[in-house]
Amino acid sequence: MYTLPSLTAQKSVRSIAILTSGGDAPGMNPAIRGVVRAALHQGIEVFGINRGYSGLISDDMAPMSSSSVSNIVQRGGTILKSDRCEAFKKPDVRASAAEILRARGIDALVVIGGDGSLTGAHLLQQETGIEVIGLPGTIDNDIFGTDDTIGFDTAVNTALEAIDRIRDTASSHERHFLVEVMGRASGFIAIHVGMAAGAEMILVPERAIEIERISEELAAARRAGTGSSGIIVVAEGPEPGLTYRLAQQLKEHGQDPRVCILGHIQRGGSPTGHDRVLATCMGAMAVSYLGAGYSDIMVGVRDGQILDVPLEDIIRFRKGLDPTLLELALQVHR
Numbered sequence: 510m511y512t513l514p515s516l517t518a519q520k521s522v523r524s525i526a527i528l529t530s531g532g533d534a535p536g537m538n539p540a541i542r543g544v545v546r547a548a549l550h551q552g553i554e555v556f557g558i559n560r561g562y563s564g565l566i567s568d569d570m571a572p573m574s575s576s577s578v579s580n581i582v583q584r585g586g587t588i589l590k591s592d593r594c595e596a597f598k599k600p601d602v603r604a605s606a607a608e609i610l611r612a613r614g615i616d617a618l619v620v621i622g623g624d625g626s627l628t629g630a631h632l633l634q635q636e637t638g639i640e641v642i643g644l645p646g647t648i649d650n651d652i653f654g655t656d657d658t659i660g661f662d663t664a665v666n667t668a669l670e671a672i673d674r675i676r677d678t679a680s681s682h683e684r685h686f687l688v689e690v691m692g693r694a695s696g697f698i699a700i701h702v703g704m705a706a707g708a709e710m711i712l713v714p715e716r717a718i719e720i721e722r723i724s725e726e727l728a729a730a731r732r733a734g735t736g737s738s739g740i741i742v743v744a745e746g747p748e749p750g751l752t753y754r755l756a757q758q759l760k761e762h763g764q765d766p767r768v769c770i771l772g773h774i775q776r777g778g779s780p781t782g783h784d785r786v787l788a789t790c791m792g793a794m795a796v797s798y799l800g801a802g803y804s805d806i807m808v809g810v811r812d813g814q815i816l817d818v819p820l821e822d823i824i825r826f827r828k829g830l831d832p833t834l835l836e837l838a839l840q841v842h843r
């Protein structure tokens with residue numbers, strides 16, 4: 510459970526808008542529901558913007574009611590749709606977005622998304638004065654200032670379920686599998702999935718990959734009769750294709766691994782109970798923060814405490830893997 514900050518209502522908010530942006534994440538729907546239900550409870554009107562910033566700049570939005578978020582808490586994806594909007598990177602486009610919000614009498618915008626989406630929210634606030642609150646919605650868990658992001662827990666569990674299945678065939682055929690998980694340039698998903706799946710090895714962008722060492726360890730385990738099959742979890746890294754290249758290099762060293770790219774499977778599915786609670790708390794707190802006069806912040810969580818993180822910090826600082834966790838994982842999983 511989370512400890513919530515005690516906030517005092519400072520200002521009257523009449524109308525807000527909400528959008529989801531960037532790669533979708535399981536838990537975005539409970540977050541939307543949390544925002545909408547908390548806002549309506551406080552007499553605040555809510556507009557749902559379709560397709561992220563693209564919908565904002567084309568004025569594609571509609572009022573939301575309590576029933577428009579009924580029966581969505583268990584659904585993956587986002588009922589508001591999402592996209593990666595290149596146009597919103599331009600200041601003049603952000604200026605026209607602010608005009609659209611003002612013309613509709615909307616006081617503030619709630620943005621649920623990853624670091625790119627939250628950067629857009631920060632720039633909108635700085636350049637136009639539109640009040641913004643961000644919620645960390647990404648399976649990658651790579652946002653500075655928060656221990657957890659909406660969707661991470663579900664993605665880890667989805668990958669885990671897939672790996673448990675891969676283990677059956679790996680074991681039957683006495684093969685090694687390179688299983689690629691998402692996470693871009695960060696190894697959060699890989700470390701958590703690797704630990705939970707009891708992977709024989711975990712390869713993350715934070716550590717150099719040594720093909721010869723990996724190949725020797727696989728061969729030694731085979732010779733010793735301790736590892737005829739196994740799972741090597743690989744973080745996808747910043748460029749596509751890494752895992753296929755690794756498999757090729759291991760082949761050149763006498764190994765014959767199979768590759769399984771889990772890909773977008775990790776982004777879908779019903780959010781776990783953990784993600785539903787996190788998203789609901791964060792969504793409702795976004796409304797409380799607005800009422801307490803906050804803006805240009807993200808709602809985060811640290812050591813179980815829900816708190817505010819300046820959006821500027823999210824842009825300035827990078828969240829790294831905890832080196833102790835990395836060390837521990839590599840001791841157990843190589």
Ligand code: F6P
Nearest residue numbers: 532623647648649691692693776
């Ligand atoms: O940021 C979330 C994420 O799922 C990353 O893990 C992944 O690299 C990327 O999005 C994939 O993006 P897209 O769905 O646009 O291909």
